Amino acid sequence: MVTLESFLNRLNQVGTLDDLDTAILSLSDELNVEHVVYHSVNSSGDQYAVTTYEPHWVDHYLGSDYARIDPVVQACLRRFHPVDWKRLDWSGKAARNFMQEAVTAGVGNQGFSIPIRGPSGQFALFTVSSKDTDDTWVKYTEEYTRALILASHYVNQKALEIEKGTDQADIVTLSPRETDALTMLALGYNRAQAADSLSISEHTLRVYIESARFKLAAMNTTHAVARAMNQGLLRV
Template identity: 35%
Template sequence: MRLSSVLNTLENARQADDLQFVLSEIRRGYGFAHATLLVVRAGISPLPYPFFCTTYPPAWTDIYLRRNYFEIDPVIEISRTGFLPVDWHALRAQSLKGKAFLRDARGFGVGRHGLTMPVRGANGERSLFSVTSAANRSDWRRLRDASIWELQVLSHYLHDKAVLVSGLRASGARDMLSRRERECLQLIARGEIPKQIAARLQISEGTIRLYLRLARRKLGARTLYQAVARASFLEIIDV
């Protein structure tokens, strides 16, 4: 129920500022202290960290940006090699600056615990979706374990929406796929199978399957069902 509610709110987001409301809903709905989305890299932007949205206290956000804590935040190191969710208890700040950073963060009410989901987008973008908690250790573990699957799902949808509404995708999501790839995926979404699509478009079934494989790869989807869901969310096809 929480997941579907957040996804509905996210689907209606039309500009970057709307994502602030989405993060606030995640925070309230799941019982976290804070939620943050950071786009670490986007293909068309020459700048590092081109998009940042958070529910952290404004005083902490101001210090973070002013002191360029991106450079010493141990969470950001996850984006360089990681694919799986990381509990912040597994992080180790090696430098004195890194350790001081973590102390400062706790002092500003960021939370004692955190979980970060690295995301790699279809066009090579990378982002980090993080949630934090002020609960005790045992309550944090229960909260983390109960919500981690839904948070992983949300991380991919948040990433896609962020790079879309912030203009970080060069030619818009629709241009990710060719006309034929969109057409085939649209017909799959309407319930047709490759053989029927081939007859409709008067091309071979093998060619249809090739278009669908290419569409899946570009959308970063493992199955056709995932490809249809992602294409629908990005408004590439109508469902």
């Protein structure tokens, strides 16, 4: 089993985003692939990406908002386990054209992408890709899957740590009743029903909602619920 011991050790020394960049980029050798990509989006929409892809492909991808049609991204948003590109559904014009372009841009025909979810709605993708035959790739993924999962975990952990000095999410705390109130609203109840479910008056409920809205700096109820969910404050 591949352990990536030296990479994980190097990662431990990383203190800045630049270090992390270097460490991630150096991974392609260790992992025996042509390309490595780490791309993270947090709940504020801030993005951080490291990639060995051609800059013009990256620009084109972002400019065309390809994340919307990229089957890899779509699959990763819905799955928990890593995704082998060739096991996805590539029928559909948009997907085929996209793959065509990607291959032309040197991305490689084989790829393996790991979805990573962090607190506060953070979502990241860790991808390795190469030009390879199906057989070689099957063996590769069998051998490397666990190492890739661990690598992605530690890379993401490090990225979060650097981003906020720690991997702790922003400390906005709602009182139990505020959480209750937002939870009921997130479940689709209107204020009357929510108040009823919580056995309090609608007036009281409203106080909680307003208080929560204030804490979350939200403009309205929907916004408050969205922010609370993004920050992992609501278990709906």
